[in-house]
Amino acid sequence: MDKIEKRIDSFVKLGQFLSQFSRQGIDRNDAISLNEMFFDGFKHQLKLAEESNSWFTKENLLFACENWSEALSLSNIQKWISEENLDNTSNKKVAIIMAGNIPLVGFHDFLSVLLSGHSVLVKLSSNDKHLLPFLAKYLEFTNEDFKGKIEFTSEKLENFDAVIATGSDNTSRYFEYYFKDKPNIIRKNRNSVAVITGNENESDFNALSEDVFRYFGLGCRSVSKLFVPREFDFDAFFKGMFQKQDIINNTKYANNYDYNKAVYLMSEFDILENGFLMIKEDESYASPIASVFYEYYDNSDDLKIKLYEDREKIQCIVAKDFIENEIKFGQTQHPNLWDYADGVNTLKFLSTI
Numbered sequence: 443m444d445k446i447e448k449r450i451d452s453f454v455k456l457g458q459f460l461s462q463f464s465r466q467g468i469d470r471n472d473a474i475s476l477n478e479m480f481f482d483g484f485k486h487q488l489k490l491a492e493e494s495n496s497w498f499t500k501e502n503l504l505f506a507c508e509n510w511s512e513a514l515s516l517s518n519i520q521k522w523i524s525e526e527n528l529d530n531t532s533n534k535k536v537a538i539i540m541a542g543n544i545p546l547v548g549f550h551d552f553l554s555v556l557l558s559g560h561s562v563l564v565k566l567s568s569n570d571k572h573l574l575p576f577l578a579k580y581l582e583f584t585n586e587d588f589k590g591k592i593e594f595t596s597e598k599l600e601n602f603d604a605v606i607a608t609g610s611d612n613t614s615r616y617f618e619y620y621f622k623d624k625p626n627i628i629r630k631n632r633n634s635v636a637v638i639t640g641n642e643n644e645s646d647f648n649a650l651s652e653d654v655f656r657y658f659g660l661g662c663r664s665v666s667k668l669f670v671p672r673e674f675d676f677d678a679f680f681k682g683m684f685q686k687q688d689i690i691n692n693t694k695y696a697n698n699y700d701y702n703k704a705v706y707l708m709s710e711f712d713i714l715e716n717g718f719l720m721i722k723e724d725e726s727y728a729s730p731i732a733s734v735f736y737e738y739y740d741n742s743d744d745l746k747i748k749l750y751e752d753r754e755k756i757q758c759i760v761a762k763d764f765i766e767n768e769i770k771f772g773q774t775q776h777p778n779l780w781d782y783a784d785g786v787n788t789l790k791f792l793s794t795i
Contacts, residue, residue: 444529445559445587446528446529446557446559448585448587449556449557449559449585449587449588450516450519450520450523450557451584451585452581452584452585452588453514453519453553453556453557453581454514454515454516454519455475455476455584456514456577456580456581456584457510457511457512457513457514457515458474458475458511459474459475459476459477459480459481459484459580460507460508460510460511460514461474461511462474462477462481463484463485463488463504463507463508463511464504464507464508464511465501465504465505465508468485468504475584476580476583476584479583480576480579480580480583483576484573484576484577484580487572487573487576488500488503488504488507488572488573490572491503491545491570491572491573494571494572495542495569495570496692496693496694497543497569497657497658497660497694498545498569498570499692502544502545502656502657502658503545503573505656505775506544506545506546509775509776510546510549512776513778513779514553518778518779519557519779521779521780522778522779522780522789523557523789525789526789526790526793527793528557528558528559528789528793533559533560533561533591534560534561534603534604534795535560535561535562535563535601535602535603535604536555536560536561536562536563536602536603536604536605536606536792536795537562537563537564537565537599537602537604537605537606537607538551538552538555538562538563538564538565538605538606538607539565539599539605539606539607539608539609539617540564540565540566540567540570540574540608541567541570541608541609542566542567542568542569542570542571543569543657543660543661543662544570544657544660544661545570545573545657546570546573546574547570547608547661548564548566548567548570548574548608549574549577550779550783550788551606551608551788552564552574552578553779554788554789554792555606555792556581556588556591556592557789558789558792558793560591560792560795561590561591561592561593562591562592562593563593563594563595563599563601563602564592564593564594564595565594565595565596565599566594566596574594575594578592578594602624603624603625603795604624604625604626604791604792604795605617605621605624605625605626605627605628606626606627606628606629606788606791607621607626607627607628607629608629608783609628609629609630610630610631611630611631614628614629614630625791625794625795627784627786627788627791629783629784629786630754630784631662631728631755632662632754632755632756632757632783632784633662633664633666633667633727633728633729633755633756633757634653634662634663634664634665634666634667634756634757634758634759634760634774635665635666635667635668635669635727635749635756635758635759635760636650636653636665636667636668636669636759636760636761636771637668637669637745637749637759637760637761637764637765637768638668638669638670638671638674638679639671639742639761639762639763639764640671640674641762641763642678642762642771644678644681644682646682646762646771647678647679647681647682647683647771648682648685648772649682649770649771649772649773650665650679650682650683650760650771650772651682651683651684651685651686652686652772652774652775653665653760653771653772653773653774653775654666654683654686654719654734655683655686655689656774656775657775658689658692658694658695658731659729659731659732659734660731661774661775662757662783663757663758663774663775663777664774664775665734665758665760665774666727666728666729666734666735667726667727667729667734667735667736667737668721668734668735668736668737669736669737669738669739669745670736670737670738670739671738671739671740672738672739672740674738676714676721679721680714680716680719683716683719684716686718687716687717687718689718690717690718695731695732698730698731698732699718699719699720699731699732702720702730702731702732702733703715703720703732706720706722706733713733718732719732719733719734720732720733720734721733721734721735721736722734722735722736723735723736723737723738724736724737725737727752727755727756742764746765749765757783757784758774760773760774
């Protein structure tokens with residue numbers, strides 16, 4: 443087995459390990475590699491992650507595990523890397539500054555760097571610091587070549603050859619200045635939108651609730667903005683959202699809902715709400731927690747032009763037979779390995795540094 447095949451094999455084994463942790467239940471499978479060393483430990487890390495960040499509910503943590511388990515199949519990885527030459531890369535040290543908005547949000551960059559044959563220097567968000575270091579240990583035990591190639595730091599980043607940094611529009615300006623002399627990928631704020639045409643059925647709106655509420659709307663792939671026809675009746679939308687009503691039982695979400703509702707009412711904004719979600723007409727793409735913005739459109743072609751012009755602000759477009767590269771309702775939080783954040787091909791970048 444050559445080195446790239448060994449690296450792929452390690453991540454396939456990690457996917458199999460994660461398959462034991464799903465929303466249907468945490469079920470130990472004794473056929474999984476290294477379970478005696480890692481199964482109970484990872485259960486503990488999930489508990490620590492939940493206790494240290496109240497946005498990281500057990501449901502959302504296990505959802506993330508499920509997604510990565512499905513993504514890390516041999517066929518998926520082979521399809522993903524088939525377009526790139528990862529055999530001849532020189533071993534560089536790549537720093538990754540990770541966000542912490544959703545569980546394991548920086549895992550794709552981590553995976554990309556190691557599969558490319560580079561070493562990785564990770565600066566974790568304090569909001570998501572428990573899971574990845576543990577999974578990195580699992581990888582080191584499946585493939586000794588990874589030992590010495592994975593480093594975590596909470597200090598200032600030093601001695602690296604390239605950087606991948608994810609942050610807000612504000613931090614990106616700092617990153618662009620600070621890392622201007624290094625090969626880099628620097629990601630800014632992006633949000634996802636849904637285009638409603640009037641051809642949707644009840645199941646489409648039910649599915650859209652997953653795009654709106656998964657991870658409490660904190661992900662860049664979460665739908666935070668709707669584009670709706672001028673005469674759209676929001677009853678169908680709210681009916682679809684209703685299956686997620688229990689979200690208001692999360693204290694942190696409820697506090698944000700109450701706060702943002704008070705701000706809107708004091709500002710005398712017109713809002714529609716159903717007890718756990720507010721919608722407000724607004725041209726911005728980034729809506730506060732527990733709210734979704736909407737904007738009317740009169741002409742499909744004009745809207746397509748607007749979405750193209752604003753493409754730097756948009757991560758995903760959810761729609762039904764409206765536009766090229768649209769994502770189906772309910773599928774924003776199930777990206778493929780080749781669905782790159784901000785549309786920047788990380789593997790191509792890593793193969794050229």
